[in-house]
Amino acid sequence: MADNDSPDPEDLEALLRQLFGGNGTAPIDPEQIQRLTGMSIDPTMLQQMMSSLQGAFSGAAGGPDGINxxxxxxxxxxxxxxxxxxxxxxxxxxxxxxxxxxxxxxxxxxxxxxxxxxxxxxxxxxxxxxxxxxxxxxxxxxxxxxxxxxxxxxxxxxxxxxxxxxxxxxxxxxxxxxxxxxxxxxxxxxxxxxxxxxxxxxxxxxxxxxxxxxxxxxxxxxxxxxxxxxxxxxxxxxxxxxxxxxxxxxxxxxxxxxxxxxxxxxxxxxxxxxxxxxxxxxxxxxxxxxxxxxxxxxxxxxxxxxxxxxxxxxxxxxxxxxxxxxxxxxxxxxxxxxxxxxxxxxxxxxxxxxxxxxxxxxxxxGLELRPRRLREAAAMWRAVTDAVGIAARDSLWDYPDFMPTAEDIDDPSALIARLQAGARGEEPVRDEMDDALAKLLAGDDTTLIEGEDGTITSRAEGASADEAADAGDGDEEPPTGPRPV
Incomplete structure (x- = not known):
């Protein structure tokens, strides 16, 4: 410290190096900057010192985000x-x-x-x-x-x-x-x-x-x-x-x-x-x-x-x-x-x-890489292997869309049924949602309606909801009706 009680530049630089981590690895204490206001510090000297330290440590930055x-x-x-x-x-x-x-x-x-x-x-x-x-x-x-x-x-x-x-x-x-x-x-x-x-x-x-x-x-x-x-x-x-x-x-x-x-x-x-x-x-x-x-x-x-x-x-x-x-x-x-x-x-x-x-x-x-459902997933793969064989099982990795889902891990029966149907050369089982979506993609002017009971129906574009409901209130039961999806 100098005789006039003003901070010695070397002492202050040592303090800042301790505060900011002169080796580039020590932690940062924002509050200690606030404590500096109680010291007789020449603002111009502090600003120059900060610029000097910034230049000294700028080489530590590994990229635009400063991560080395x-x-x-x-x-x-x-x-x-x-x-x-x-x-x-x-x-x-x-x-x-x-x-x-x-x-x-x-x-x-x-x-x-x-x-x-x-x-x-x-x-x-x-x-x-x-x-x-x-x-x-x-x-x-x-x-x-x-x-x-x-x-x-x-x-x-x-x-x-x-x-x-x-x-x-x-x-x-x-x-x-x-x-x-x-x-x-x-x-x-x-x-x-x-x-x-x-x-x-x-x-x-x-x-x-x-x-x-x-x-x-x-x-x-x-x-x-x-x-x-x-x-x-x-x-x-x-x-x-x-x-x-x-x-x-x-x-x-x-x-x-x-x-x-x-x-x-x-x-x-x-x-x-x-x-x-x-x-x-x-x-x-x-x-x-x-x-x-x-x-x-x-x-x-x-x-x-x-x-x-x-x-x-x-x-x-x-x-x-x-x-x-x-x-x-x-x-x-x-x-x-x-x-x-x-x-x-x-x-x-x-x-x-x-x-x-x-x-x-x-x-x-903030992340632990744990396969928490490993036993269930292994049981699914074992069931698939036993049911359809090695080749059909491994074909599930050919495309992302083929991968088993979380639901398949819970119950692989539907996955096995699809693989078995494919092995027999059969078309995949389609439901009413599949058919309605196909019509939409084909440009058919229909709208999907989900009923309170979970059923899916469709009506022509422009028809009112009441008309669509009346269409299903006839005396005769239609040969095919909507089923829960």
Whole structure:
């Protein structure tokens, strides 16, 4: 501090670096800016310093939204590589042999063709590098929402006489807020790299379409408490991973469909402003772990909206449909493995519960990727397989419109009936709604009317509702009448 009690520029810069996070990862405390009004600060000096800091940190911005995804990848790789001992020749050989045999077994369990490139073994660091683009797509809407909320709280809590001085620091705030989120995401993904066993473990297509991989080091950790021979475990997990990769390669539309469902949900995430203000009011810059813990716990994300609940339900049904098929195909392909059922239950429990890092990811982005209806979906696929065979079952993945619905998971009888009718060369069963819609599409001047009893009728354009009702009041019962849809 200078003799005239004016703030020393170096001391003030140190304070601002602590406040804004000079390393680009520390949290932001909007309220501390307000406390600066009690100091004898030269406004011109503060404005110049803010401009200087903005220039110093502008390089941290990873894009127009100020989110530095390179920071996330560096953080993830730092954690992933800490105990990554690489892949030994023996591990690589064992996994490669398991993949080769699994490919042969899958030939009898599904009509979906095998991959065009061999499955791989990945280190934890390689898995991070391969999957980071997908994590970025999934997390970007949430990161943008958090940085927008930080800017909003900053603007609300900054005194009017200081808003002009910090107006040029908006990009800096966004950059630092985005960097904080990116750092937290990187830490979670790094920890996740130590839990993931195979490419399809979290249900979404993280690897490029048509690629399958196993992480040998995590494979060893997963099997340590099962008391199952490594060769059986490798065969089962290799078969499951190949089935998952085959499906996404065959149904080329499926990858985009899953990712769009996830991002649709993520775009609806909004930060709870009250929770953020409460956190800011009690936050101590010397304890940045408090904000990091709030991000990872999901404390800043409010309860799901109705739209998000609906989006989540659609996503869960989609993931369950995918993993149910994978489970049935894997079970058929590995039926000769003595411990197949035991391993299957272990995998299912693992997907239902998830590891610590996967839970942290769910809190951070407001979404847990759980196929909650996996057992019901697997039962549906088993019933379909038993009723119509492998080829007809797998044909449901040829086009998006063929996919089973949530209603089919509840009761697959109608789906089975349609497949059986198609196998006999019969036209699909049509109801009155189908016929009326066909007339509308053909240009017929009719209007659909739904009665109080749920029946569907149609009348010519221009006819009154009373005339349409009178038409059905004759003494003679018409040969065919409307039926409930």
């Amino acid at each position: 995804w390179e920071t996330a990848q560096r953080q993830a790789l730092h954690i992933a590589n800490q105990s990554d001992l690489g892949i030994s020749t023996g591990q690589r050989t064992d996994i490669d042999q398991a993949f080769a045999l699994a490919n042969l077994w899958l030939t009898d369990a599904t009509t979906i063709a095998e991959l065009t490139q061999p499955a791989r073994t990945l280190t934890r660091g390689q898995w991070v590098e391969q999957t980071m683009p997908v994590w970025q797509d999934l997390a970007e809407p949430v990161a943008t929402s958090i940085t927008d909320a930080l800017l909003g709280v900053l603007d609300e809590q900054t005194p009017e006489d200081m808003k002009g001085m910090i107006a040029g620091a908006g990009r800096l705030m966004r950059s630092l807020g985005g960097s904080l989120f990116a750092t937290q995401l990187g830490q979670v993904i790094g920890r996740l790299s130590r839990e993931i066993v195979a490419g399809g473990d979290v249900g979404i297509p993280l690897l490029p379409a048509g690629e399958a991989a196993i992480l040998p080091q995590n494979f060893a950790d997963f099997g340590s408490g099962l008391e199952v021979a490594d060769d059986q475990l490798a065969l089962y997990l290799g078969t499951r991973e190949l089935a998952h990769a085959r499906l996404f390669r065959h149904a080329k539309w499926l990858r985009l469909h899953v990712i769009s469902q996830v991002t649709e949900y993520a775009r609806g995430v909004r930060v709870d402003p009250e929770a953020l203000e409460d956190l800011a009011s009690s936050f101590d810059p010397s304890e940045p772990e408090k904000l990091r813990a709030a991000l990872e716990s999901g404390a800043l994300l409010p309860r799901q909206s109705e739209e998000q609940v609906a989006a989540l339900s659609r996503l869960e049904n989609l993931l369950a449909t995918i993993e149910g098929w994978v489970e049935v195909v894997t079970a058929d392909a590995t039926a000769r493995l003595p411990e197949a059922i035991r391993i299957s239950e272990a995998v299912r429990r693992r997907r239902a519960v998830g590891g610590p890092a996967e839970k942290a990811l769910g809190a951070l982005v």
